[in-house]
Each structure stands twice: as C-alpha cells, then as structure tokens.
Amino acid sequence: MAGNGRTRFLREFPSSLHEGAGVVFVGAGVSMAAGYPSWSKLLTEIGEEIGVNSRDIQDLAALAQWHIRETGNATGVRNVIKREIGLDRPLPETVKTLARLPIRHIWTTNYDRLVERAFAEISRPLDPVAGVKDLALKVTPGATRLYKMHGSVDRLDDIVISTDDYELFRTKRGAFLPLLQAHLSSMSMLFVGLSLTDPNVRHVLSLIRESFTDAPPEHFAILKPPKAEDFTNDDEFKARLAQHKLWAKDLSRYGLVAVEVDDYGEVPELMREIERRVATKRVWVSGSWPLEGNNPHTPRVYSVAEEIGRLIGVTHRDLVTGTGLLIGPAVVSGFMDALREDGGWDIDRRLIARPFPQGVPGQAADRAQWTALRSEMARLAGVTVFLGGLKTDKGSLVAADGVMEEFALAQASGSFVLPIGAFGGAAEQIAKQLLGSGAPSDGSKASRPKDEEITALLSQSATEKQLIATVRAILDRLA
Template identity: 90%
Template sequence: MVGNGRTRFLREFPASLHEGTGAIFVGAGVSMAAGYPSWSKLLTEIGEEIGVNSRDIQDLAALAQWHIRETGNATGVRNVIKREIGFDRPLPETVRTLARLPVRHIWTTNYDRLIERAFAEISRPLDPVAGAKDLALKVTPGATRLYKMHGSVDRLDDIVISTDDYELFRTKRGAFLPLLQAHLSSMSMLFVGLSLTDPNVRHVLSLIRESFTDAPPEHFAILKPPKAEDFTNDDEFNARLAQHKLWAKDLSRYGLVAVEVDDYDEVPELLREVERRVAAKRVWVSGSWPLEDGNSFTPRVYAVAEEIGRLIGKTHRDLVTGTGLLVGPAVVSGFMDALREGGGWDIDRRLIARPFPQGVSGRAVDRAQWTALRTEMARLAGVTIFLGGLKTNKGSPVVADGVMEEFALAQTAGSFVLPVGAFGGAAEQIAKKMIGASAPPDGPKASRPKDDELIALLNPSASDKQILATVRAILDRLAKVA
C-alpha cells in the first residue's frame, strides 16, 4: 500500500457516494478478473500475423495500427475482439458490488458487457453510452449512465483500438471529453482495474491532467503490484515491479491516491466495505401499528416514529421505508420536516421508499413481491430500527409477522438491529431475543445494542425523550465506529 491510501479511501469515498458526488472508472483489470484476456494476450494473434511478439510491445495501440496498415483494414482486429470478448463470462464479485453502489456515473474503456449484465441481474436501470451521439439521448429516469468512451463489443465498427483512433479521438468522440473533465473536476472518482500495461491508461491520464485544477476532488485508484508468478524470469519481474512502484507514486500528479492490494481477490471485499460504510448512512425504520383498536400507546408510537424520522434527517442520514401503517407515514413526516428545517429538499436521493402493493377485491397480495422489497431494503440499510410491529387479525392486535420477517432479513444482510420494544409488538419480541445474544454490541462489526440499552428501550415507563436519547446515543456510537 502506498502511504495511507486505504485509510483515506475508506473514509472519503463512501462519504462521496453518500453525498452523490462519487463516480467510478472501470479499467481492464476488471475484465481480466472475469476471464477476458489482457491487452497483450488479446493481440497475440494479431502480432504473430505481422511477425511481432505482443509481450515485447509497450504501445499495443501501435501494434493494432501496424496490423491494420499491413492488412489494409481493421477486420482482423475486430474479429479477434469479437471472438475473445463477444461472449458472456461469469460476473466477478467486483462488478456485482459496483452495480449495487449508489453511483450515477460509471466510465470505462472496456468493450465487454459485464457492467450492463450486473445491473440487469438486480433489475437496476442503466443507460449505456457507447458512441458520442448517444450522449444526446434522453436519460432514463433514475438510471445510472455508463460511458463506454472507447466503444462496445456490440458496435465493433466504432471502437477505439489503434493509434489512429486515439489520435482522432477528439474529432470522432470528443463529446465525451467535456463531460469526463466535468466529472473529474467536481466528483471523487474511483479507478478500479487500472493497469500499467493497459494502452488506454495513458490516454485517460492525459485527459485527467487537462482537467486538473489547483484543488481537485480526491480521486482513488485500486492497484495490484505485479507478481513474480506472472513473469518468466526474475529480471523481468523486478523490472516491472520497479516500474509499477514509480508509476503508483506518479499517479499523485493526476490527483489520484493509490490504494494497493496484494491481489485482485481482495478488491470485492474492499468494495463491500465501501458498500457497508455507505449503508451505515441509511436507516430502515420497520414497523406497523393498527389505527382502529384504540391502543393507548398509539399517540406515543406516532410521536416517537416522527421524532426518529426527524433524527435521521437532522443527522444527515438517509431514510429507508416501506411505509408501514402509521409508523411509516410518521417517520417520513418527521424526516421531511428535518430536511425542510435544514434548508434542503434532497428527497429524491435521501428518501428510499419501497411501498408494498396492497391487495384489493379480486386480487391477492403478492407475498413474493413483498419479500423481494423487504430483502432490498435490508440490503440497502446499515441500521434497522424496529418500532411497534402490530397488526389486527379478526379484530384483535397481534404481532406483525411481516415485521418479524424483516428482522430475519436484516440479520441476514448484516444490518445493525435496533428494536424499540417499549410499546410491545414485534419490536418487543426482537429486543427480548437480542438480550444476551452472542452478536457483538460494539466495535466495527456491531450488530445489536448493548444489553442495558435494549432493556432501556423495553421499558414502557420510559418517556419518549428518554427513548429517543437512547436511540440517538446508539446511532452516534455507530457513526464514530464507521
């Protein structure tokens, strides 16, 4: 690792994602992790046809250019790309995690469709932009934009591969440049899969240099040093390692902080840690409460739910809600009040609502869809607060089985479970289950409150103010650990 790059990365980049100012650049290393060939291997056959060993060439774009000149066209190069990259390989965990992060802008010089497939796998909207003309197309509401600045395997007649393509980039694909430079000037960008041997790297770094300002946002590059087993002899390995070390240090000229890993196998866990830290800024409030039974706790449940929503808003966290009966609307009301009081209405980003479709006459409730929505909310939230959790069955209040399902899903997702059990219902059952449980109550892997906090939140005689003070103390402690 170079300097304190990993520490800075885990502190700064999740915060940028939460604030909506994080972007991602996907390099060739990500494609190689999926089993696609490196640039050198991709062009091995091309080189052999003209008597050149691709391993001996640093400028692989020039190798493609030589082949095109010798054969009179780019068909051979395109056929190799189609054969080697045109089929689907298994999705690596790195790409799956990237698709789950709250990012709206992804850049890549790769031709493959890994990112498109990862987004489709979780039914997340994505707008690929593979050509300059695509930039003018209307953006799908809520979609992430994928800028394939060097083209795509499904449009081989319009890819950047040869020296001519790079030199004429401004003429043919120059519309990408102002947007990339704007993102580099205003966002924190994470570079994943950046490689010293990727012929696209020099091109991209030159564009970064052009957009460099006196105080640019901090960008990060996850890098893997070369390994001895990848080379035929020690001299070749040592030479490449020396180049890598100098290159990693040199990235600071472009505003990039190097975050080194020993192997690309570490990258998925590093990105999952980013995902967890972003999730820690999101709080899911799970609960329901019947309106018709005249329970004396009803006004208090509404008041506490509203104040919890206000607390989430004031502490710059995001709210995740399924809008459960009484509890959901109260939480949303308090949350929106906090946003208004803070002078901002950043609701489209900070309010993550997944209302459950209700059954109507002649139409049964889709339980599978409810479970899918609950599973998504559990994944999105790093903290889950349970409040109430009652419903009416044949005129009598009973524990809401849906809230108990949400408890199980929150645990599976690794969410910190915070039950306010003072008013009974599912939250009371959850709190009693957690007292004395083996799950850690503090530290970086905490998943429940301390026993004395659970007991305090179970006390029906505690005032609303005392309950809220305990909830806030727990959230503050989690924020410090994160």
C-alpha cells in the first residue's frame, strides 16, 4: 500500500499543482524538522507546574486547559510558546521547496513563521491569514495565501491551544471552515508533517469528514511509521506502531492516501521530486537573433520560434521566457495563439515572463540582474529549448555569450536541454557539445535528446515542419 500510495502521489499531485488545483497542509512534523519542539516537549514545563507528565497525556489540549484553569489565565502557556516557537530556526529544505512550488493556498495549524520566512527568502509574495478579520483583507496580486487556522506566534492573544479554544472554534474562528471545506471538496490537498501525536490532527480530520463527498479529489498524507529508537521500551514502540498502522488505514475514510516514508529525511527529496515533475511541464525557450542585416534564416527562425510557442500551448505546458529579441516575441505570439484557439486565457498562470531590462545608449546593461533572471528561469523550467543564439559584435555575427550562460545555468538546475542547432549560433555549439556526450538521453534521468534527435535538429536542410515534429517527439517522450 505504501509503495502504491507513493506512486499515485508522484503521478497525480504534480498534475494538480500544474493545473492550479494543488493545496498543501503543513503539519507539526515540518516544525519539528526545523528544530521546534513537539507538542509533548513544548508542554513539558506546563505539565510539571501542575504535577502532570506530558508524555503520559494523549490529549495535550486538555493539559493546556488544566494549566489555564489552575493558574487562572493563559499567560504561562503563551510565554512557553513565545519562548520556544518565537525563535527563527534554520529553514528546512521541505519548506524551501514548498515556497518554490506553484501553490496558491497553504493551510497550517502551526504557530511558527517558517513558511513566511521561506517565501520572503525568494521574494515571493505571501498573504498570511492568522485571524478571522484577515480573511476580509484584499489579496495581494499574485500572492499565495497562508491560512494559519490556529493562529500565529506573533499574535499570541488569538491562538488555539486549549480544549475551550477547540470547542469554541466554530464560534470564534468558524469563518475559516467554509474555505477549508471548499478546498477539500474541489482541490487535491497534500498533508506534510502530519503526526499522530499532534492534537490538531483529530480536529482537522473531523473537518475533512464534514466536507467529504461521494467522489472527493484525492488527498495525500506523508507519514512516517514509529521507530523503535524513538521509544524508551519495546512495548511502548509496538503499541504505537500498531496504532499508527490502524490510523494510516483509517485515513482512507477521509479520502487520504497514505504516502509512507521510512524516515523524515526522505521528505525533502520527495518534495524535490514533486518540484522536478512540475518543472517538466514548463518549457523555457532561450535564444536570440539580430534584427539588423538581411540574414536569409531570419524568416525561418521566426516561424520555428512561433511554432514552438504554439506547440507549448497546445500540449498544455507553461511557457518560460525572457522575451528577448525576435525569438521571444515570436514564441509568445505562437503560445498565445494556441491559448486563444483552445478557448483558454489563463495566461496569468501559464506564461512565466522574466523580461530582460534593456540598456539605453550610453549606459551599460545590468549584467548581474540578467544573470539573476536567467537563474530564476533555469530553476523554474524542467525543459530548455535553445534556438539561434546569435548576436552582432563589431559588425560580425557571433554566438551569444548570454545564451551560453543560460545553457550552463539550465544544466546546473537539472533542466532537460533541447538545442535546435540548424540555424547556427549558440544553439549549434550546444548541440555539438551534447552530441555523443555522456549525459543521459533516455529514462527518468534524461538531460538531453538522443544523438539521432540532436543530429536531426542540426540539419540545415530540415524544413520547419520537420524540426517541429522532432521537438514534439522529444517532448512527448519526456511526458
């Protein structure tokens, strides 16, 4: 079942993300991976103050409730959370990858600011929603929304922690529920860091059950079975393992598919695999072509570029482009034609443009900014098509060094490199460099076309139709 769950997860969830229907729920395990304490450890001090060992209590919300009742206020609990959760611990790789995925909605019951910091690190807009009043705020254009349904460490007067808070959730924070239920009913949700010992789990699962329909979208939960070394005695381990196995099977009642890992150390690579699979649905077209002069190849290069854009559109891939000279506009034109013909104008999601700022006469271009933009496009795209790559230097046509830089960045990011070398320039140099190289050309690790495909794309006698047919065959094989 575990293997089957992982196979389904790697097949289905990247497609959901690409289609804009993927949602992620971040659980306590992600916080623990950053070094934050588990719920049990977090409330150890609280329990000791009232003579209770937190390890002996399954209902940790009740423990917080007892402390509040005994002390007369929630200050002690809040101070512990502020001291332990308020620290900025190193960002786990799982959260960094999460911030790069095309997600519009993230849910969490965690108080920490890991997700906010990961988004800020890559300057990606994020709108945290930590209270009911935040739901009414205008959404920042292009921003992902982070629903902190149990509050945030920077607003400790409005967090869900005790039994009272859970029982009065519908009264005080009920506005979150229609949104969560809508996402559960219409989107595919991935639960990362879901823990059997997390007191929030039962609460969230009950909400999922309420929104359950006859044919819900498939949801996934990454789970780690208990390990013997995590327990002080063998009996405790066996009891918890049996409990975990029953719980994992029971998740199917909520429409969740269990994706089991032997160790949490596998989760970052699993998330990177999701990122790679999403990236294969994005194609970056790199190239340049001088507008001056009467190069006889210019009309053909424009035609091929336009057809590549159309091919990306009709095969439901996303276009990544720097919108450079001639080739960039031609690709975008063909791509938009395909979207219009298909009746879809979801350009905001499928066109990823990073235009290069062009220098004005007398001013040098900002090369560092160009490199930063190229690096971002290389990271976003799983396939990079190279076309042309010529520029004029002192009256002579030479291979564009910027396109060669993009080739190096694409290789470094693990992108599949697809050069159309028939028209010379940097694309021809790249094709000849790859021809006969040791880089894999087939299988899941393929990073370049097969030699016969590279040769076909180098042929100067090939027609535009033949070149596009070869490109399509390569993309179809990758899919």
